[in-house]
Amino acid sequence: MTQWRPPLSLIGAWLVLLALLALTVTLAYVPLGAGNAIVAMSIGTIKAGIVAAIFMELRHRSGLTLVFAGAGLFWLGILLWLGLMDFLTRT
Amino acid sequence: MSEMNYLTADYTLKSWFLTTDHKRIAILYFASLIFFFFIGGAAATAIRIELATPQADLVSSDIYNRLFTMHGIIMVWFFLIPSIPNTLGNFIVPLMIGARDLAFPRLNLLSWYIFMLGGCTTLFAIFAGGIDTGWTFYTPFSTLYSNSYVIVAAAGVFIAGFSSILTGLNFIVTIHRLRAPGLTWYRLPLFLWSLYATSVILVLATPVLAITLLLIATERFFGVGIFDPRIGGDPLLFQHLFWFYSHPAVYIMILPGMGVVNELISCYSRKQVFGYKFVAWASLAIAAVGFLVWGHHMFVSGQSLVASLVFSFMSFIVAVPSAIKVFNWTATLHKGSIHFDAPMLYALAFIGLFTIGGLTGLFLACLAFDVHATDTYFVVAHFHYIMVGGMVTAYFGGLHYWWPKITGRLYSEYWARTAAVLIFFGFNLTFFPQFILGAEGMPRRYHVYPPEFQLWNVLSSGGAVILAVAYLMPLFYLGYSAFFGRRAPANPWNAPGLEWQTSSPPPGFNFTTQPVVTRAPYQYNRDFQAEPQNA
Numbered sequence A: 001m002t003q004w005r006p007p008l009s010l011i012g013a014w015l016v017l018l019a020l021l022a023l024t025v026t027l028a029y030v031p032l033g034a035g036n037a038i039v040a041m042s043i044g045t046i047k048a049g050i051v052a053a054i055f056m057e058l059r060h061r062s063g064l065t066l067v068f069a070g071a072g073l074f075w076l077g078i079l080l081w082l083g084l085m086d087f088l089t090r091t
Numbered sequence B: 001m002s003e004m005n006y007l008t009a010d011y012t013l014k015s016w017f018l019t020t021d022h023k024r025i026a027i028l029y030f031a032s033l034i035f036f037f038f039i040g041g042a043a044a045t046a047i048r049i050e051l052a053t054p055q056a057d058l059v060s061s062d063i064y065n066r067l068f069t070m071h072g073i074i075m076v077w078f079f080l081i082p083s084i085p086n087t088l089g090n091f092i093v094p095l096m097i098g099a100r101d102l103a104f105p106r107l108n109l110l111s112w113y114i115f116m117l118g119g120c121t122t123l124f125a126i127f128a129g130g131i132d133t134g135w136t137f138y139t140p141f142s143t144l145y146s147n148s149y150v151i152v153a154a155a156g157v158f159i160a161g162f163s164s165i166l167t168g169l170n171f172i173v174t175i176h177r178l179r180a181p182g183l184t185w186y187r188l189p190l191f192l193w194s195l196y197a198t199s200v201i202l203v204l205a206t207p208v209l210a211i212t213l214l215l216i217a218t219e220r221f222f223g224v225g226i227f228d229p230r231i232g233g234d235p236l237l238f239q240h241l242f243w244f245y246s247h248p249a250v251y252i253m254i255l256p257g258m259g260v261v262n263e264l265i266s267c268y269s270r271k272q273v274f275g276y277k278f279v280a281w282a283s284l285a286i287a288a289v290g291f292l293v294w295g296h297h298m299f300v301s302g303q304s305l306v307a308s309l310v311f312s313f314m315s316f317i318v319a320v321p322s323a324i325k326v327f328n329w330t331a332t333l334h335k336g337s338i339h340f341d342a343p344m345l346y347a348l349a350f351i352g353l354f355t356i357g358g359l360t361g362l363f364l365a366c367l368a369f370d371v372h373a374t375d376t377y378f379v380v381a382h383f384h385y386i387m388v389g390g391m392v393t394a395y396f397g398g399l400h401y402w403w404p405k406i407t408g409r410l411y412s413e414y415w416a417r418t419a420a421v422l423i424f425f426g427f428n429l430t431f432f433p434q435f436i437l438g439a440e441g442m443p444r445r446y447h448v449y450p451p452e453f454q455l456w457n458v459l460s461s462g463g464a465v466i467l468a469v470a471y472l473m474p475l476f477y478l479g480y481s482a483f484f485g486r487r488a489p490a491n492p493w494n495a496p497g498l499e500w501q502t503s504s505p506p507p508g509f510n511f512t513t514q515p516v517v518t519r520a521p522y523q524y525n526r527d528f529q530a531e532p533q534n535a
């Protein structure tokens, strides 16, 4: 925090996120059937990756910080796994 | 008090409201929580008065809905979740690990301001007209039908969530980075293990609550189909998301209480806690497994049978680490030199009441039983045994135990014991009849009931009067002692923890010299004299 650097990477990441948002919205109006969901989810994953790597600066971190970030992802997995268990087995 | 301490350092208002001293922030939280406890308690009193007779005499059904909603929201988010972590935890954590402060003192102050902003927002919703959804905000009622201040109240809870996250973050970093030399993980007092586990839940679960409340607002304002089936949503999705947070949140509410009880049981039995490592890891096990059981709140919601069976099974597993703790506390008492000081009375009450709450939790985890008991007073009794009988009792126990450290004064042992006994008695009289009412089928959340339920309801309301008086008592004798009590020595209870090795109240930066830890916690010699962790 001692020296201030122009946050070029932050602005770049922000522009990329906006571009991906535009792409999501555009593709949502292209009829792809089940493909729509897959495309939206994939773009969402890329966006999350960008946020984690650049805004959260995880690409510069190691050790314990990554463990905690990984734990967050793992817990999201639990939410999806046990949540889907209900949705996929309803009769 | 010749030397300077954190209380006498400065007397200006500014020195309180802009302080970054964890001890003063603890006191800011403490004062705020007393305030919220009274508001929540006032709602409870009104509920119990109404239920003393089968007919509606005090309030209409609309007002009744608003009363129990306000009671639940205030007690859960504005009292119980912050109770031990933000008052006792804030005060004691740095002292226990031999640090000058928490890792992020300014973040700590910010968390209090955020908490107050959230609290005021929710209070505004309550006084502007109230909320009638119950503390669980179930859809589609909350999104489509309720004509009350749902969004404002939810916004208050949303805001307060960030103060929880900041506190959790602060504790995690503090416990990782600021431990005194020699204070290895297995030398940490168990209070810290349980606060660490609590913090992990705070950080992992609270964001999901925030997202869920945002989704409600999105649906209510923009008509995006998330929970409403008519526009492509799924109403059960709300319950999944809500309980993914709220079941772990019940462990946010009990783990710190368990942590306090370790300190009390060990100090007043003059023995180290039996099976230290098991108790330590049981806290983390509760934090982890607590995330796998949320569906036990949804047995009759229409979730799939497979899901119900899996969640039922998991709920049995989650009781194992809690049981380990109960057994280990009991074993700690064995052959101890037991002192029935007021904090110990609270700790013993905790063990008994928590056990009843936990065991009835197992009844409810049993799918076939829950289908009958769900939404009855049995559930109400279950969670009050844990949250009030357990956590609030532990809070009072911890408050008495550390009171001399916080204020530098000793309270009246006689009044403290009287209050502890009255609380135990009043509590059981209030909530035990509710198990019976539930088993007989009285549903929760109604303000009228068939006359045959009156006897148990009258007992319950009578117990509530005793409980209310008993809860008010500490306000007087503790309040009195803060100004007129005898001066407390550094270590009035003969305990070995680092927090007792500095003066009472501690100086601004806690220790005059950096303590160096040389032994495990909870050590007493043959004559039951404490062996300080740093000597």
Ligand code: HEM
Pocket: B136, B250, B251, B253, B254, B296, B297, B315, B316, B318, B319, B322, B357, B358, B359, B360, B361, B362, B364, B365, B366, B370, B373, B374, B375, B379, B382, B383, B386, B387, B391
């Ligand atoms: C020993 C482990 C526990 C088990 C197996 C357990 C089980 C359950 C089950 C199955 C229910 C749902 C009952 C129903 O709605 O039909 C329930 C409700 C509840 N439990 Fe527990 N429980 C446990 C511990 C706790 C703890 C530690 C707390 C609080 C600190 C707690 C607080 C609650 C609350 C607040 C509800 C009611 C929520 C509502 O519908 O408003 N439980 N419990």
Ligand SMILES: [Cu+2]
Pocket: B246, B247, B250, B293, B294, B296, B297
């Ligand atoms: Cu639960």
